[in-house]
Amino acid sequence: MVEGAKAAMKSQSTDEYGGGRHAAPVTKAAKGGLARSSLLMALGTMVSRATGLIRQVLQAAALGTGLLASTYNTANTVPTSLYTLLIGGALNAVLVPQLVRARTTQPDGGRAYEQRLVTLVLCVLGVGTALAVWAAPNIVSLYMRDTPDSHEAFELTVVFARFLLPQIFFYGLFSILGQVLNAREKFGAMMWTPVLNNIVLIGMFGTYLGLMTIPERVEDITTTQVQLLGIGTTAGIVLQALALIPFVRAAGFRFRPRFDWRGTGLGKSIHAAKWTLLFVLANQVALTVVTNYANAADQELPHAGAGYSAYMYAQTIWMLPQSIVTVSLVTALLPRMSKAAAEGRIPDLCADLSRALRITGVVIVPAGFLFLALGPQISTLLFAHGATNAASAQPLGQMLQAFGLGLIPFSAQYLLLRAFYAFEDTRTPFLMAAWIAVVNLALATACHLLLPARWAVTGMAAAYALSYVSGLALTAWLLRKKLGSRIDNDGALRRTYAKLVLAAAVAGVVGWGTARACADTLDTGTWGTALTLAAGTATMALAYLLLARLLRISELRSLPGLR
Template sequence: MSKGRALALSAGIVTIATLSGRIFGFAREMVIANKFGASAETDAFIVAFTIPNIIYSLVVMGALSASFIPVFSGLLANDDEEEAWRLAHTILNLLLIAFGLIVAALMVFAPQVVLLVSPGFGSSGEQLALASSLLRIMAPALVFLGISGLMAGTLNSYNHFATPSLVALVQNVIMVAAIIFLAKRMGIYAAAIGFLAASLCQVLIQLPALLKRRLPYRAVLDLRSERAKSVAKLFLPVLAALAAGQSNLIVDKWFASFLETGSISYLNYAFKVGSLPLNTLVAAIAIVLFPTLSRQAATRDMEALRDTISLGVRIIAMVAVPASVGLFVLSKPIVGLLFEHGAFGPTATVATATALAAYSFGLVAMGLNMLLIRSFYALHDGVTPLKASLVFIVLLIALDIVLVRPFAHVGLALGYTIAVSVMALVMLGALRKRLQGLDEAKLLVSFAKTSLAAVVMGVGAWFTASYLGATLAGGTKLAELTVVGVAIGVGALLYLGVLVLARAEEITIIRRLISGKISGKQVAADNA
């Protein structure tokens, strides 16, 4: 199998597994919305759930993966597997110690941590107590998540993507089952217990694949090795950059905690819907390309690196631009279909849909950031993303202060969209300067074709949804599913049709990669 086809197949496997995980993630959100609505209980759970997840995302999936994979992949590329695994065991042991201490701190100081994230909870003793109890249940999951994340990074370095891509699916299936079977007896605590159990299962499903590649665990902590120092040198700036870049998860909840009850839930549901195309197709592209980018950077093949990034930007735009238009046009019917049942009423639907419309404008920037950040990390540059992230957080706070009063929770979504777009522009400009160009002419032509196709798609989807909405008026879920499904189908056909008529090069490249008619090197040559 050619290298190009192998990458395309890997991206396809990751996409399918990730999409399945996201579908069950939505099932989880739908079950929570049905059982508890946009209530004080739901707000408390979201805040408690966010705390261990953001620590995991920043430290493991973000900073550690970004600093560990380039070094680990570089060692494998240079046939030094023994040193690579000594590094992996060192990082694992350090992670266990650090996360053990963090878990202990979270359990002891749970109320104080909750108030840092959502100070508005201080006016409600019951909500603060509930969020603190939920946090204490979920905090130990950090240890399992840390091990799972390191396993995933190691397997990805071996170009094994299938098993790590299943962890989200396993987590969400277990959480959905826990809520369905335990919520009546345990209330919102069922979701917290499900999360803890699911985190352990993430480790168990990856263990067999990892053991095939190496002997079991070794108690080594070689912090003085040059490889460990290389990881540490990149880790801190990456962590700082990601902390700033993901600060919206804390900043928006901080402001929203002072708004009406349910505002945190509105933003959470809207962001989850908006993130679906990014966390499936776009994330798959970025995840699969990262080890390739790391190897190209390690071997100083800058021309191939530049071509890979340029193609990645164009393909991501080809996915994110229509997703942005589609979610804006169909925000209300999509939210109504997914969440409006049980305790989640029409008022919550409108509030969530308006937030989704505001978030939709930032999808292109969010998708590009996934690739741009990894591109800098492949170059062992954590400083540039840090600077861009600092611009993001300063701008986000300023915009939230200005927009929250006139627009409430929608203002927070708009502030995020503007700030993340500026961050993407800053990084794109810096990367263009670093690589002495990114084939700007080809990028502009591709973006123009993609935008034209997306506009045609949006108009077609809007007219289809409007017509069917009036024709099938009745409020049943089948009618809502028909409206959304047909509108998306019509829009997708129009989008692809315009791209084919416009002879979009990316369509041809993807088709040839999948068919195996060209290799990864030929793609680079075709795009040079």
Template sequence: MARPLLKSMATVSGLTMVSRVLGFARQMLIAGIIGASGNPVADAFWAAFRLPNMFRRLLAEGAFQAAFVPLFQRHSVKGDMDGAKAFAEDILAWMIVILTGLSAIIMIFAPVFVSILTTGFRDDPERFNLTILYTRIMFPYLACMSLVGIYGGMLGAMHKFAAASAAPLLLNIALITGVLAFADAPAEVTGLAAAWSVMIGGLLQLGALVLAATRSKLLLRLRLPRHSGAAKRMLMLGTPGFIGAAALQVNGIVGTNIASREAGAVSWLMNADQLYQLPLAIIGIALGVVLMPAIGRSVKSGDETGAKRTLNRGVEVALFFALPATAALMTIPVFLCGALFQDMAGDLTRAIGAGRSAFNDTDVAMVGAALAVYGIGLPAFVLQKVFAAAFFAREDTKSPMTFALVAIAINATISITLFPTMGFIAVPIGTVVAAWVEVTGLSWRLYARGHLRPSLTVLSRIVRMVLVAGGLGWLLRIAMAHQEMLAPMAFDQDWILLFELVGAGVLLYFIATILTGGVSIAALKGKAAKA
């Protein structure tokens, strides 16, 4: 992988990691103050938050850029910045009109959308009405994220990733501030504060991106929508691209609907989602954001060999970071959840005078069970982002859409079929099976077209990474069997022990992969010439 690509990924990953750490703090505070199982406020907030959060991931983390960036680069790579900005202004005009109308419709008909999203809440008036209220407060966040997506796409196309990657920090800061300010209030008031904080966080993110664009001389003018050729091309390219990149989020919506039939399940899944999304965001989303323009530049310059090399290296880097996370999620999920949401959250809530954590043992067990299943799918979730970037860079948005629709059907079928006997755990099972089917289809099509050609060296490295990650999982199992003996080293605090295990595990994995040839220092520094 070329050094600029690794540098760009480091920028995106580093800022994303800081944002997700703040996201953990946010999640722990809400779990500790409001709770999860049996709490209508928690279920209602997370159900309502699903829609704007989904659009944030779609518009600010890949789906919008999948169609926007290649078309913007058609002008920018030739030095035609006036043409690039004119195209962006056309898209901005249409987005404002469409999203203003969409936001108004959803706010007016919120009961209908909430009924569709959370079918199980219909028989619980308190959960249902709270979800409607929170949805109406939070949904205008969508308009902010759409504009953030445009400015983030432009800055990314110009190799400036920092502002867009740092913007989610502001949402987490706003939420943490809002929840802390009303920590001692009744749960209903704290929920309202959290909902309004989402809206405020969206405005702060938009302001940050506008400021960054102004400094880069990319500030867009407002104009009336017009039927330009570029806008039509964006619509043709963007529609299947949006559907394809939205598969994971649509699967989440399906999961929320099914889980709403079981009290507490929406909150359990949202907490598990937050945990596995950390490595997914740091690895998969960061790689996807960086790979698409990098592969696109190679393709547009006729360097297919360079494009394949970049993709191969992207797969290597993705699995190098994803596999140890998978090992941890699969082997110590309950301990991980208890350490974060119960032990650490309890310390936080006591520190602010809100008492012990409201996250109970049942919550820990349920979130841990879901997290273990999601761990099996983490490599697939990460590779989805990598392979999709290879299609989007070639302006092929139909192939990812095709496999995404298949994945949605598989996920819904499995979740609905298994739910009556297995309960909410059917949702992550369906999501994981669908993800592996989708990533298999994407890789097969890339291989068939000659865009993915991993060498024997690359395949050998991947096998060694898998073996080392398996060894790491085995060591974590042993550590859990001797948890009481290790406790004094962590001052009898589970969350301190967790951080010690993570630190030791990362170090051991890094050393072992180098010693076994799973990765080389030269490759990590971007000095490897061949993939």
């Protein structure tokens, strides 16, 4: 579950870890600006994801998709994971919602509470970061095995980790300053400053490609290259965090260290959010084990591009539609659902959920079929450059195909969990996360043990998708018991998804056939691949839109936003 580590930093809605438990009341002004805020978030997410994709393309060109790339990518995963475990889950689930409440209930407008909270977060982060740097070899050993044949890769990962682990502190600084802004209904800065990080990394990898010889093996990378990658990557996160300081000052926040934490209710609130914190832990355990398995494939086949880096790149592409469409829609939807739950208006809550599922399905369903039909062409066009060739990009494309249709249950399950948060229920989301993690780990372990290294991680991608199929089924059953009725009493949801799957499946076959025909007549270079992918995608899109019109899928017109 690679996305579990990144989500703590990327998503800014308070419900990401169950913040709906303490959701602040929606003011009249907030309601009036809801659509505008949702659009701003979607636009910021799109720019951030676009620059992030450019960065990853350059990264793959510089490092490839094999063992060398996985040393860097594994080390870069560790800070996000540790930040989430250390304080990220508590920050989003408990402390920040309390910050919002303090601003509306305390005589000083919550200023003392803000200062205590920022002081507490910085202290925990400072100590935790120092300990993590000291214990880097032990931490890395959880994600990558130290074997005689791959000892140099393990040591390089430890070196990268020591450069990158200071990010823990700056991830936390970014999050707490951003949430201080969010409590003041200032959302723009936190949405856009991550773009600065991507720009720094784009410049770093561009410099790496332009000025240095591209290494093919772990043994070939130089000290200068390691230092450029380590310092440059951490500098991007530092800039992202520090860029918020002028904005929080302009918003009226003045930091003064306060250590009078006793009696403020923080400990009691953290205890109350134990299920949310366990939710985070379940995701991180799954992430660690799958990363270890994927790195084992890289260690066995260091140049095949069939291990952790390929898995991570494929999953990042696969999650783009979810990040842009579903998360932005949920941000606008959750306050309305929370109010409906509080007022006992179950039919209205069900109607909101049904509509959200139908609207997001208009994009999510065809996106899943697009990845299934054209995954290899997408991976070849994006990643077969520099240190990666068409052959080493193929496993990545096959992983994208394996993830493919799992996007549909992944997105739907994410939406259904928001209903539990609307009822201030954080226990059920933890149970769902634990169930999905267990299924994912069982299937991933089977792939690791039974499949050859070349196909083991591709199987893990399919296992991840299947785990969300089981998670969606269980979540829907539990939600029906909680609500006492179906979300889809009138059958509109079932009819819409049947039409969407039919239209997308037929369109996917048409797009795949077109791409196959183009591949037989065009060369296999970049331009040939680009034309093949463009023809396949355009044909699929046209076929999908035509079939959607013939099948009268009315939700296609509702996609720009909630009305």
